[in-house]
Amino acid sequence: MRELVWTGFMSVDGVVYSPGGRVEGHRSGGWVMHTPFVPEAFSLKGEELAETSALMFGRRSYEAFAPFWRDSEDHAAYKDLHKYVxxxxxxxxxxxxxWGPTQILRFxxxxxxxxxxxxGAVFIHGSADLARRLADADLIDRYNLLVFPVILGAGKSIFxxxxxxxxRLALRxxxxxxxxxxxxxYDVVR
Incomplete structure (x- = not known):
C-alpha cells in the first residue's frame, strides 16, 4: 500500500489558502513571505523529496503549480516524478x-x-478541497505541516x-x- 501525505503551509488557525501571494485569491495572500526566512524552517520540504515517488494535485493547484514548477530550478527534482491530478x-x-508523466484521476x-x-509515498501539495475529500474518505495517511505564526480568520482549510x-493523529x-x-x-491513527 502507498502512503498518501498532505504537505503544506498553514496558518495557526488552519488556513492553507494563498500562502505564496494574492494572485491565489486570499486578500492576505503571501503570508509565508511575511515571515523571516530561516533555512532550517523549510528543511522539511527538502527531506520530503527523498520519500516522494509521485505528486498529487487537485485541478486548481495543478493549474497554479505545474507551469511554474516545470521551469523552476527549485523544483527540478519533481520534473520526472509521476503526477496525478x-x-x-x-x-x-x-x-x-x-513536466513528466501525468495522469488524471476522476474520483x-x-x-x-x-x-x-x-x-512509494504520494505527496499532495496545496489542493485544500481535495485534501478534505480524501481525509473524509479516510485516505490521508500523514500530514506534514509547517505552521506559520499568523492568524488569517478566513480561507480554505484542509480540515x-x-x-x-x-x-486520531500520532505525532511523528x-x-x-x-x-x-x-x-x-502527524500520522493518522487507524
Missing amino acids: VSTSLDDTALVDG TDDVAALRDGDG SHADRDQH ESDAYSNGVTKLV
Missing part, C-alpha cells in the same frame, strides 16, 4: 507539456485504488468543519524555529 473537468489537452475511488497499489467521527516529529514557524508531522 484529481479532477472531473480537466482533460488531457490541459496537461502541462514537459475518490480512483485515489483509493492508487493508494492500495504498490509504490472539514462538519460534524464527523474523530480522526516536531520542531520550532526562531521565526515562529512550527513543523508538525
Whole structure:
C-alpha cells in the first residue's frame, strides 16, 4: 500500500489558502513571505523529496503549480516524478507539456485504488478541497505541516468543519524555529 501525505503551509488557525501571494485569491495572500526566512524552517520540504515517488494535485493547484514548477530550478527534482491530478473537468489537452508523466484521476475511488497499489509515498501539495475529500474518505495517511505564526480568520482549510467521527493523529516529529514557524508531522491513527 502507498502512503498518501498532505504537505503544506498553514496558518495557526488552519488556513492553507494563498500562502505564496494574492494572485491565489486570499486578500492576505503571501503570508509565508511575511515571515523571516530561516533555512532550517523549510528543511522539511527538502527531506520530503527523498520519500516522494509521485505528486498529487487537485485541478486548481495543478493549474497554479505545474507551469511554474516545470521551469523552476527549485523544483527540478519533481520534473520526472509521476503526477496525478484529481479532477472531473480537466482533460488531457490541459496537461502541462514537459513536466513528466501525468495522469488524471476522476474520483475518490480512483485515489483509493492508487493508494492500495504498490509504490512509494504520494505527496499532495496545496489542493485544500481535495485534501478534505480524501481525509473524509479516510485516505490521508500523514500530514506534514509547517505552521506559520499568523492568524488569517478566513480561507480554505484542509480540515472539514462538519460534524464527523474523530480522526486520531500520532505525532511523528516536531520542531520550532526562531521565526515562529512550527513543523508538525502527524500520522493518522487507524
